[in-house]
Amino acid sequence: MSLRKPGGAVLVTGAAGYIGSHTVLALLREGHAVIALDDYSNAQRDVPTRVARLCAGDVQWVEADVRDQATVEAVLASQGVEAVIHFAARKSVEESCRLPLAYYDSNLIGTLRLLAAMEVSGVRRLVFSSSATVYDASQPSPVTETGRLSCASPYGRSKLMAEQIISDVVNSGRLDCVALRYFNPVGADASGKLGEDAATPPSNLMPRICLAAAGKSDPLQIFGNDYDTPDGTGVRDYVHVADVADAHVAALRYLAAGHGSAMLNIGTGCGTSVLQLLRTFTEVTGVDVPYTIEARRQGDVASLFADVSEARRMLDWSARRGLAEMCADAWRWARPDGDRALG
Ligand code: UD1
Numbered sequence: 001m002s003l004r005k006p007g008g009a010v011l012v013t014g015a016a017g018y019i020g021s022h023t024v025l026a027l028l029r030e031g032h033a034v035i036a037l038d039d040y041s042n043a044q045r046d047v048p049t050r051v052a053r054l055c056a057g058d059v060q061w062v063e064a065d066v067r068d069q070a071t072v073e074a075v076l077a078s079q080g081v082e083a084v085i086h087f088a089a090r091k092s093v094e095e096s097c098r099l100p101l102a103y104y105d106s107n108l109i110g111t112l113r114l115l116a117a118m119e120v121s122g123v124r125r126l127v128f129s130s131s132a133t134v135y136d137a138s139q140p141s142p143v144t145e146t147g148r149l150s151c152a153s154p155y156g157r158s159k160l161m162a163e164q165i166i167s168d169v170v171n172s173g174r175l176d177c178v179a180l181r182y183f184n185p186v187g188a189d190a191s192g193k194l195g196e197d198a199a200t201p202p203s204n205l206m207p208r209i210c211l212a213a214a215g216k217s218d219p220l221q222i223f224g225n226d227y228d229t230p231d232g233t234g235v236r237d238y239v240h241v242a243d244v245a246d247a248h249v250a251a252l253r254y255l256a257a258g259h260g261s262a263m264l265n266i267g268t269g270c271g272t273s274v275l276q277l278l279r280t281f282t283e284v285t286g287v288d289v290p291y292t293i294e295a296r297r298q299g300d301v302a303s304l305f306a307d308v309s310e311a312r313r314m315l316d317w318s319a320r321r322g323l324a325e326m327c328a329d330a331w332r333w334a335r336p337d338g339d340r341a342l343g
Helices: 016-031 047-054 069-078 095-098 102-123 154-171 205-213 243-254 274-285 309-314 323-334
Strands: 008-015 034-039 059-063 081-086 125-131 178-180 184-186 220-223 238-240 262-266 291-294
Touching: 008 016, 008 069, 016 047, 016 243, 034 047, 034 069, 047 059, 047 184, 069 102, 081 102, 081 243, 081 291, 095 102, 095 154, 102 154, 102 205, 125 154, 125 243, 154 178, 154 262, 154 323, 178 243, 184 205, 184 243, 184 309, 205 220, 205 274, 205 323, 220 274, 243 262, 262 309, 274 323
Parallel strands: 008 034, 008 081, 034 059, 081 125, 125 178, 178 262, 184 238, 220 291
Antiparallel strands: none
């Protein structure tokens, strides 16, 4: 018996990236047909094989840049696509300060061309990958979707501008969009066969914890222990990448039901400090993580976590996996003797 859902396929851009690949997997497990598009500029070429090992679903991989409007239009026209999930973007805050034009080109032009291709093809459902980086992080947490917006980097501004462009198209009556503002996605598929594997070295906390734990880097640098938080280290809202992926499936369901558009926080609603995360990591994995205390990182804030009541109310979605699972799954993927080998 086929598990394929009735209706058209879902086009996923940036499908081989970290959140993209876990979302492709979640869609396939739900019986969606998927067209998975990536240019592999910041993703590994073995991702399609990894996804295929985990789920024998209906997926077609297309190598293309989302800015190649003719190719995207051809894909949309030929495959009966009913919705698009748009991840394809550059995502490093630090790099965006050095290469702002590259960020606006990928993140804004990419979104514009995709929207134009969707309009030409008559596809009007979009799930957009946004970020909590659009919030003014100096405001008290938990932050709701109506919280103050302010971006400290070209990356953040590119996400906010893309949200605004999308919102103008929504207001013109040509598009329904659920934009998801992720807090701090971490972890990996529970199989240990799919995880975060960007081409560029990681700057985020969990992948750096894993590198230090594996002895593949210098000790973890903790950026500041003098913040106004319970233990002085930065507090964030870590959310399991599989829960983030499930939020996209829920967003598609919301769009298919004709509920219209929404802008939603995706997190757990819980703040966790760097030291708390390290402690949980060691408890769960049995591995000590060497660290040093360093000066604050420029642009960092003391505390940022989400109010997630809107996502629960509108999508009937909330994160199911806790901090222990996030650490266990991240390490199963990252540890040197782990399960990632395809064999
Ligand atoms: C960062 C980005 C943000 C992006 C998000 C998700 C910055 C300033 N912000 O957010 O725009 O949306 O990632 O990709 O880069 N930490 C350490 N040592 C490390 C790395 C991090 O102590 O080696 C601390 C940070 O100071 C922070 C916490 O860990 O308190 C989380 O850092 P990170 O994973 O980089 O996420 P954000 O700073 O929340």
